[in-house]
Amino acid sequence: MRLSHNLLLTTLVALLALPAAAASVSDLMVHGAWAAPTLPGQTTGVAYVNLHNAQDAPVTLTGLQSPEAKRAEFHTHTMDAHGVMRMEKQPSLTIPAGDMAQMQPGGLHIMLFDLRAPLKEGDTLHLLFSDGSAQLPVDVPVENRRAEGHGAHPMGDKPGDKPHHAH
Numbered sequence: 001m002r003l004s005h006n007l008l009l010t011t012l013v014a015l016l017a018l019p020a021a022a023a024s025v026s027d028l029m030v031h032g033a034w035a036a037p038t039l040p041g042q043t044t045g046v047a048y049v050n051l052h053n054a055q056d057a058p059v060t061l062t063g064l065q066s067p068e069a070k071r072a073e074f075h076t077h078t079m080d081a082h083g084v085m086r087m088e089k090q091p092s093l094t095i096p097a098g099d100m101a102q103m104q105p106g107g108l109h110i111m112l113f114d115l116r117a118p119l120k121e122g123d124t125l126h127l128l129f130s131d132g133s134a135q136l137p138v139d140v141p142v143e144n145r146r147a148e149g150h151g152a153h154p155m156g157d158k159p160g161d162k163p164h165h166a167h
């Protein structure tokens, strides 16, 4: 009895001491990345990247950088008390095991501030995602997918710009 009890305890301790299954940002799969061209005078850009986590542990993205912009952030859209859609910075982005972070106009997106040059159709934007220990570089083609709709991102460069509703 005493022996099996000790064995059980030893097993439990061994299980608890195991490190959590390691999932890395570098093993995420990237689908359908694109960035919108900027309008004349516009210094903010927007990009969309679908990140699929096929690993058996969640991945939390804590860093986002681009050599083409001074600052890059994850943004979500939320509805405020007056029914107006507003963007909100998300300091980190967690992708559960087996799940996908889907980005699209009006939803989760990547926002680039102080672009060093305008984004033109055919350009390639470079993003670098980080989970604190590993990094994932992603090439994002600049594509004019909004030719039919409004090209401007809800957060305009002019302070008077009103945010508009979801696309």
Ligand SMILES: [Cu+2]
Binding pocket: 075, 087, 109, 110, 111, 155
């Ligand atoms: Cu935004």
